[in-house]
Each structure stands twice: as structure tokens, then as C-alpha cells.
Amino acid sequence: MAALTTPSGGVQALTLAPERGSTIRIRSRQVNGCKVCTGSGRTKRCSTYLEVKDNDSVTVAFDCSRPEDVFNVEIVRNIECTTKSCNSHIVLADSGPLALAGFNRRFSWNLKSAKAFEIDFSDGGLRQIKVTDRCPDGHSYTLQAFQATGGVVIGKYCRVGRIANVQILNQGDFSVDIPAGEKLQRAQFDVHLGDEIKSLARITLMLPKGTSSLELLSPNYPESFPDDDVMEWYFEVPNKHKVAVRLERLTEPVCLKKNTAVEYHNRARGAVVVGLAAPQPEQRQGNFTLTLRNCEMDRRRSGSSGLAVRLLVSSSSESFPVSCNVDVGELGVDSLRVKKMRPTSQCEMKVNSVLKEEVTLTSKADVSFQDCLPEDVQITAETTIGKPTFQGLAACVRHLKDCPKTASRLVIPLLPACFPAPLSNMTWTVSPPRQATVELTSPQGYMRQSFPDQPCNDSVVINLEEDLGTIGQFCPQGAIQKIQIHHCNVTVTVSHTGGKNLSEHVMSALIKEEISERYIVTVSPKRNTPVFLATPGWPSGMQDDSTISWIVSVPEKMEAHLMFFHLSQPKCRTRHTNIKVLQIGHREEVYSRREDEEADSEITVPGSFYLNMSNCRPERGHFSVITKITLQDSISRLLSIVLSVVAVLLVIFIIVLIVVCVVIRKKKKKLSHQVSIYNPNGTSFLPGHNGFPETREDDDHVYTSIEDTLVYTHLLRKGKEIDIYGETDTYRPFTGRTEACKPPPAPRGNDQGLVDNVIYQTDGQSEVEHSTNLGPRLEPEGGN
Template identity: 40%
Template structure:
């Protein structure tokens, strides 16, 4: 019967291989208390059977040693072997279990199973201290090919490899531990302990000891990726070494809709408990040991699945630094919020020995915080301060400063922003001013010189910003009829803790006529942009804003509207109005359907805007005001008048010259009428040509037109005219001809009379100018120029009377030459 003769006898003498015709014969020595099951796999195609004696079947159970025969040549590819041992733990059970060698079955895939039975009141503990276990997926294998499986009668607690952090398990009654070793693999037996426990209320409790090094392990819910049974719980007990901090992170989960209760994770430590949903952020940077319990619910749909896959990691930390934060000395209600800048940061923040993701410290009491491995950039700080005044009488005109509260130097982190909530009495208003004297609105195209940004929001507008401001600008004050919040922040993300000076000064005001009033004082030769509140989102419906723009009188402002967003109104209209501050000021106004034009304002003015109740769109406007040096129009007009008068004088002088030249021509055509006599008379009389002996002169020297008459009875050479005095002429006013005495006499007869100028006496008309307030230097200069140019009769008369040796000749008779105008 033997087709080949080969015998293998081990030193222990418990195995014998024999080759029979067409099959394989094995001698199996079964250890006491064990049962050996040899089963053909369900996937086997061959009809190979295992035989004991003449009985051949697809499987066989051995409780005693026996020879087994396979009717195929390679049965190890078709059959598996399971060695089962039953362990009863009722009142006492304290033993070590080690898998036993079965050399004759080494080529077969072997599973060593220990079924542990206990009482309903007690549980049993499995001690894997010597080997340690690591949980794996159902499809994973272990590096050494040795895979442990722990389960109860209905549920698989999990599959495990050796050399892990799981040091023990506590199970309820009728559970099992299996060790699977593949065929052709040498068994490397390890020992684990079994003992009686005190009883647990969960399906199983897995004991995990994290190593004293940075590490991470993954864990799975029972039956993963299948469904965790309803109304069941499993607990992991994590032992964290000193100076190490553990974090739990969920990698994957499925959650059904529950009919009763809910699914959750429960963290327990030192009698304190925290419950989290599977979708919540889990425990982070926790120091000390803790328990984690996974609870299932009653599923609404039995086809839905509950499963969980999470990871726990531990990292060693440095020394703990403590800091006591005391805000009780600050005025008003103050809150300090501290949070980690990144969830994955190594920084640990603790309050009352508990690790926290965020901490809030109020001004009600001082708190002691602990920080571990926290750098400045690991923590972000925010401060909220409430300044409230509810009594109208006590609040009006009360002033306050908005400054960064002083924090302890031991407190790490960046102070990201500070917010002041300003609450006023009913119908009250808030006025904000810069301690440096001015503010600037932060807008595109208008860069702030400072990195400090001050954002003003209204409480009624659900946090909508009124505007964003920075120091150093043309805005003197901002008044708002509303409860507001002012938030200070650094544009470049720097720490606000370094700012020790007040950022804003404020006061409480009575009710305003407008919702917003902004006082502006532009700088010369520069442009300023002013945007409506809540730009670019748009003003609040039916709200108004007024800019009070003031500047010195020697300047003028050019007002332009560079960006306008209009709306469709349900009632009323949006409007823009520019009005001078003086009562006589001119007003420019535009409504919704009109496009505002640029205007030039010569004095301080109001810029008013109002919004309607819109049905579509938003009302927002950006205005640009440019302040320039104003041209002196009064001086320009005065100089123009002077120029006209000078032109008239030049024309008159030219006319006189022309007339003189024409008279000289006529003089050459008539007989000589007078000659200069140095020995006596200034003129020789012309022979009588009229009946009344009247002498007419055809030419008079220009320097003698207004000379004084010679006195009667005096010699010409002895005549001394009066100097520096005005003497009224008292002689006869009728025309008398000049007569000549043939003989020398002591008296000189009247030689002529003074004839006043009878031509036009009025100066050219100057256009009227509207009067202006205050002194007008240009007008005074104009009066002086007019007086200097037009002259004065007294000045002319004095000049004539003070000319020595001057005689006046009679004017020519108009009848002789009608074409000449008398001078």
C-alpha cells in the first residue's frame, strides 16, 4: 500500500508522517484538555476527505491522539486545523496560557482558541503584558504572521498583532481568544494571563498603556467595519505616562439615525466627565490617564451601520508655566478670550488643571492659567470691554478713553484685537475723537499712515461697519446716534499689548439731528475722500449723514462725487445737498434721478445726504474734497478798474496833444498875438479888434492855464505870489479885455479872469461788488488807486497858485473857432 517510504520521527515522538497510496497519513498527539478540529475549507474544490480508520469525512474532531489519513496528496491546501481549549473562571482563575506545539500539523493553517467561561456576576481579565497587542483592520496581517482575535459569542472585539500598547482586556462571560498561524509558519508561542475580574457594565474594556515616548496607535469599534451592536458600549482605558500629553482624533466613522438614545463618546477622568458627539473635536493635549467610552443607540434602520475608527497620540511636554490673570482693576465689564492659533499646535493651555482649547477670563475674579510649550505665536488673545451709561443726566458730557487694558507679562500670546462696546441711554449719542487731534477714513486710494485700524460698528445693524478709521487725517470728530462697538486691530498682525497710549477719546451726547455727524477740516493743497456710513454695503434705510466741512477764509473747496451707488426707493428720495454754513449761503442739491456735479465752495459748508427706504440696491457715495488757495477777486477787480482809468488818462492826454498841435497850426496862420518881454510885461497886448477892446489869445502855454491874475497898480517884476496857501479869487467874474498902458504906472490893470473848466466832471462807472464780511484789503487798495489816478481839485488849484511869474490869458472866443474845445 505504501507508494513511498518516508518516515519523520520527532525527538518528542508525537508525530509520524506516512505516505500511503494516493494519500497522506498523520499521527496527531492531542494534549490533555484540548480538542483538535480538522476541517475542509468551504472554498476547496477537491473532494479530498480525512479518515480515521475506515470512516472518511470532510472534517474530523480529535480529543485523543490518533492517526488520520487524507485521501489526497496535499491536504494542507484544503484543510485547516483549530486547537480549542476550554477555560472555566467562576470563583477563582489565575493562570498563564501558552499555545502548544503540534508538529504534525505545522504545514496546516492553525488557529489556537481559548474559550473562557465565567459567571454572570463576574468578568475575566486577559493580561497581555508580556507580549502587548496592537489592533488592526480585519483585512490586515501581522509582520510575524501571528494574529490574535478577541470576541464574545456574537461580536468580534477586534484583531490584534503582538508588540503593541494594549496590555490587557476585561471581558464578560463566554468570550474567546484566538491565535491564528498560517501554514508552513513556525509557531512562536507567547504567554498571556487569565484571571477573574470584578464585573463590568460594558461589552469589553481594553487597557492601553502609552509608552514613554512619542507614539500613536489606531483603534476600531467592535465588528469594524461592520455594525456595532445596539445598546452596547466599549471602553478604552488609556494610561498616559507623566510629562506626556495625549490627543484623540477620529479618522472615520459611520452613524445611524437613532430611534432611542444617541451615539456618543464619553471621556472620564478623576470623577469628571465630558460627552462629545462623533462629529465634534475630541480630546486634545490631555495630561494624565483617562477612560474613553463608545456608546451605541437603538437604530431606526437595521441596515444602517455604526462604526468608529480613531487614533490616539502622545507627546512629551516641557515644564508647566503658571500665570495669574487679574482684570478686576479694570473699569467696566472686561473679558479676555484666549485660544490656540492652530489646533495642531504643540501648545497646551490649562485652566484648573484641565486642558482647554479656549479660556475666557472676566473682570469678576482672577484666574490662574497654566501653559506648556506655548510660544507667543501659539496663542491669540482678544479683549471685549463694555462701557455703559444708562442715566441721561449722569452720562451727558461724560468723557472716557479707549485704551488697551494692561495684561500680565507672564501671559503669552498675541493680542489680536480689542473691542469696546459703548452703550448709551435711550436717544443718546456717542462722539469719538482722536487724542492726536484727527482721524482718517480708510478707503481704497486713501492709504493710512498708521497700522492701527479702528472699525466702528452699530449694534442695531448686526455688526455692519459704520466705517474704518486710522489716526492722522482731516476728521476731527465722529458723532453717531446709536450704541456702537469700536474694534482696534493691527493691519500687519502685530501685538496690541505694546500700545500704552489711548487710541480714542469719547463722550456721551444728547440726541442728534442726524444719525451721523462728522466734523472735517481738510488740509490745504490736498484731497480727502469721505464715504457714507457702511460703505460699500450702503447706508441704513431712511438714515441721514452730515459732514461739517470747515476751512480758513483764504481757501476754497472743490467738492466732487467720485463713486455713487443709487437705489430704487419705495417712498421719498435719496438726496445730496451742499450748503454754505452762513445763512446767506447758496445751496446745491440733487435727488435720486440726478447726477451730482462738482461745485466750488468759497467758505465752510455742510455736506448732507439722506437715504430712502429702498426696494432694490443700496445707497453709497464717496466724495472728494480738495482745498486750494483762493484767488483774491477784490484785488483783481480793483486792478482792472485802475487799468481802465489809466487807459482813459492816456486817451485824454493823447487828445490834448492832438488839440495843441492843431492850435499851434492855427496860431501860425494868424498875426502874432503875444511875445515874451523880459523887461516888463509878460505879454504884449494884441491891438483892439472888437468894439469893447476885448483881447482874445489864440494860444496859451500849458503851464499858465491856471496862473493867478496880476494885481492892479503893481509892477510885474515886484509881484510876489503867495506860497503854500489857497486864496479865493474875489475879482470881477465878467469877461474883461486885457488893456495896455502906454506909460509906466504903479498899478497894473486886470488883464483877465479865471474861467473854471466846464467839461465833463464824472469818472467812469465801476461795477458794483457784493459786500463781504470783514475788512477787504483789495477794496482799500482800489480806493487809494482811484484817488491817486483821478486827482483832487484842491491839489490842481494849489499847484496853479504856487507857480511864480504866471499870467492867465483870456480864452479864445468860441465864435472864432467852433471846432475847438476850451481848455
């Protein structure tokens, strides 16, 4: 990396050759004084800062005897993470001779990622210290996050601690500072792609067993935490331990928008939001996340110091029962079932002081839990329409007229805080009166069907069943507006696979009049979002002789493209299976197929339609199919668009053609010359001006006599020179033909005059005779 020259006066010259992918920066701690120089003679350049990039060898000299007391050296490398992996790890090692060991050195790694990157410190861990503190081994580690507003110091750390890994959003920096004369300790910290985080950074800490404590500081401490930002700490807590958090040395900002707060998230109780000045809740239920939120600060006021806080975290073991006095009736359910899931765990559950592995509570009871984690137990609840959860549905068990006219919420009860885990699933049973229908909707928007290869993204699963079997599994956020089920007992089970609290209100139920089908599903697809619809009971098949109808709404000027796949047809004993498509408002079917007919795999429907399917009574096999619906622009609309475009282009072409013709005509008029036209009737005119005279009598005198010498003097002179004309300058009649002269060529058209202003006559012909033999009067070209 560097070769060192050591004159008697101290370190004065260095030859720097950075490794590939690294950069060496030499920066003075003083504004004036010693400088670092490159080159010699006229090319010599000196400054307080020098940067040498990879694969470049530079010899530098210092104009002072002790440059190591003035300059710091930084060696920078870059690590980039793609969507799949990161191209390198953080490797702490001095390579080559220790040429720079006499300087205070910093080894830095700039890290970039499209989302977040994670640095793993699990081999020994880190612990946070104040900015002014020093580490025992002389190696101090600093983490920064880069934002659009600038860099933010996440913290300063020493080796050996409880910090296992750190995730930073998008871009950051990790650096190690060592004093002059110290050798860099070898180590490696792996760099990986991080999780999807929405905070500035997320630090994971692993608390030890027994009693322990640690100190954490807000970013930029003791300066202010960034404006309107979020910081997260995730604590992994050993079994049978409790954690206490205290906030000290707190300075709060003046807020313009939002409020500062601390949030606690765990699997058992969800989120708890606490003010910074309020007592912080003790954590007794396993791992949790502590989130520090800042507000939009008013920094214009004098004395507004921003947000800075010191967090003291202490943990200790505990082994004592947590008691609960449970009244199932007050929860609004028929029964509450608690089951121990891990036989090897230390969890103990007692009901009325009796140890139980599984218990179903239906009334009041005293329950206690000791050393139970959320993953140790499963809690489920069930209820019927007779409980207050249904808000009036119990009144219409026998008569439809007594049923409420608006949908009733299926409310999920909130368990007492003493329970070690949240409710994993909630089941309702709805029994409508005879000749009635159960209608189910989701208050969070439309639903979609769940399939093995298309599970629910948010981990909330809605399972619908009836007396004869499963109807299907559904998720929130889809295209299914409502599901109607003909008279039968309907069971709705809502569960959460992620171990989090279920939403208080997931489904709504309404009892309505009887429908003609067994099931009716209303669907409203969206453009560019395919909708998948499966027959009830898929993949097992529909119930015998059952029917289903999907009412599909298609927006105007669009059409639906249907694809049928995973089609399974039975051999029918009686009746037939049928797949029919009928456009709403039309009598003719768009599509119809039975089990003994070859079905089309794709069809197109121009508008809203009914998709009806019916099952037979099978001899063997079952009837099931999945339908994929995709919206697209209708052909008629596309044709109208094409015709409109063509019509517009045609109009533009005609306009351009007219403009071109007008321009050309104007140019022709400007370029046309005025010429006199010979008229044998004795009338002279100019084309395009005064028109033709009506009679000749008014202008008979014009051509009676013309003095040639006034008009053709130049021709007479030339004729005289070549002996055509004599001495006299008067007109001589033509006496005949000579061999030396050829007869004049025949005229090319009626508008070709002989010579302007000259009258031609043959011998023995008077002027009158000549006039009468000219033939009919001709209209000149170009006249009006």
C-alpha cells in the first residue's frame, strides 16, 4: 500500500499505491500549517488534503517534520448490494507494510443498497458508547446513515456487546478508527441484504440470561434526532425474563406536526404507544420492538433543542404466575379454548388452581399462566348468532321479517392483557331462518379467493364452510364484492397466520330473502388485475345438484376475457354439469357446455355477464374448475378509435391539399404575363382585365392604317441590310412566291396571330372579302 522514507527529521515522504477498489485520503486537522505535497519543481502542488485513488502510485512529501501529529489517514472501500446479494464483506486487515501506522487511521466502507443492507456483528457483538468515550482496545466503530438531508450518526460502538446486527436504509457508512501506532485487529463482518424496513435504522440486540443492563442513545446524540424520523431497536429476550426501559437525559422538541412517542410492539399485545415523559411499560412477554418517533420540529424558535434521549434497558429472570380473572360472557363469545402447543416448554397453565394442558372456558374462571411465551399456547374463540356480537341477528332466527335491514359486524373480542398470546382465530356460526340467504361482505374492501400458489399476502385468512362442506378460503383486498349463500348454516372462521392480533372487524353478515341459486357471488374486476374464481369446495368439487352464479360487472367500452383451467368433469348418473355465460340484458347465451361436450378454454364476453355453473349427480369423479377473468379494451372500441384516427388524418390531408392548390394558383397568377392577342375582327384586348368587346363596329378604325416606320423601324433597318426591303419605308403588297422563300408554316392553333399590328391581304382581295372569309369568331384562351 505504501513505502516509507524516514529521514533523521522524522516521517517526511511516502509513496502511496492504493489497492484495487480502495481510496486513500490524507486530511489535516489544522487549517494552516503543515501541508502534503506532490510532484516537484514547477509541477509541485501542496495542500492540506490529498486523495489517491486505486491503481495509482503517488509519491507525497510533507513540509514539516512531524506530519503524523497533523494529518489523519482514511482508507475507503465501497460495497454495493443488488436485489439478490452484496458484492463484498467488511474485512478488517492491514495489507502490505505498515507504512501508515504512524498516523491516526480510519478504515471506512461505503455501503449502498436499493432497500436496506444488514451488517452482522453476531461474532462478539457491539456495545454503544458516547461520542466522547473511548474503547479499551483503541478500536472504535461508527455507523452512519445517509439521507437526502445529510448524514446521521447512528452511534459509536466498541467490541463485545449485545448488538447482534444493524440494518440501515439505502445508504450508509461503517468505519473503524484506530490511533497512531496501533495495529488493526483482524475481523470480518458479513454484509447481507436487509429486510423491508421503514425506519432510519433497525438494531437487533440479544439480551443474556439473568440480570443485565445496557445503554442506548438516540441517533446524533447529544445532538437532535432527525426531523420527523423513526429509529427501531429489536430485543430478543430469553424465556422467563422481563425487561424494563427508562428514558433519561431527555430533551424534547417544539413540534409543528405529529408528536414524539415511544412504541412497543410484541406478538402478545400488539402496539402500545407511550409518551416520552410517561412511565415506560415493563415487557414480560418475550421479544419486542422499541420504536422512537420524532415529530416535525420547529427549529426556528430560540432554545428549541430538538429530540435527544438516553435509554437504559435492564432485564432479569422471573418465574411467577400471571393471574387472569376471565368472564367469557363479557367477551361476547360462547367459548374460549386455550391449548398448550409445545409439550417441552416450561409453560404452566392452571384453571381454578388445577394444572391443565388444554381447557375450554364457557363462563367465569380464574386462569394463571407461568413462563408462557406466545408460541407456547393457542387461543381460539367461538360464538353463535345469539350473542351480542351479532347486534340483532339473534332476533331473526325464525322469521326473516325480524332480521335487521343493515349488515351486522362480526366483531373479534379483545383478550385481557394477562393472556400470553393473542387470539389465533375466531369462528362465527350463522343459522338463517327458512327461505333466507346469508350475505357476507368485508368492511376492508372486496375479497379474493386464496389458492395454494396464491396465499393471502397479509396472513389474514377467511374460511367459509356450510353444513355439507367447505365453500372456500378468502383474503381481504380483491374483486369479490359479496357472497350469498342459500339457506344453510354458515361458519365463518377468521385466522391470522403471522401470530399478530386480528383486526377488530373483518367481516359483516346480513340475512336477506331467498335466492334462486345455491351460491351467488358478485364480482367487480379491475383493469390489469386478473381475477381467479373457483367452484365451491375446490379442489374437491361442488356438492351434488348444486348451482353457483357469478355476477361479473364489466366497465363500459371494455370486455372480459375468460379462461377455464383445472377443469374436472364427472361421469353423471342423472342430469348434466353445465357451464353457461349469459350477457346481462341479452337472452342468447354467449357460451354453454355440458360434461359430454368439448369445452373451450377461452372465450370473450363484450360486457357485464352471468357465469352460471351447475353440477349433476355424479356416478364417479367430481365437477370443479377455476376461471380466470381479465378485462381488456373491447374490439368495437378499438375499431372506433382506429376509424376516428383515419377520419382525422383524411380531413387533415384534404385541408393540406386545398392549401397547396390555393398557394400554387396564386403563384401562377403572379407569374403570368400580359400579352396582346390578335383578333381578326379588329378588336384588341388584354386577357383577364376588361373582357371581350361585344361588337366590332366600335373599333373598326383601329387597324385601318398603321405607320410601319413607327412600330417596326428596327426590322426595316435589318431588312435593308440583307436586301429584303427597298429604299422606301412604305408597305408593298406581296406579289408572289420566289424560290428563295419558303411558304410560312401552318398555324398551330386558332389563338396564334401572325404579327401584331399588321394586316395581311392577298392580291385581288378587298378588306371586306378578307374579313368575311375568316370563318367563325374564336374565343381566345385565357379570356374571361
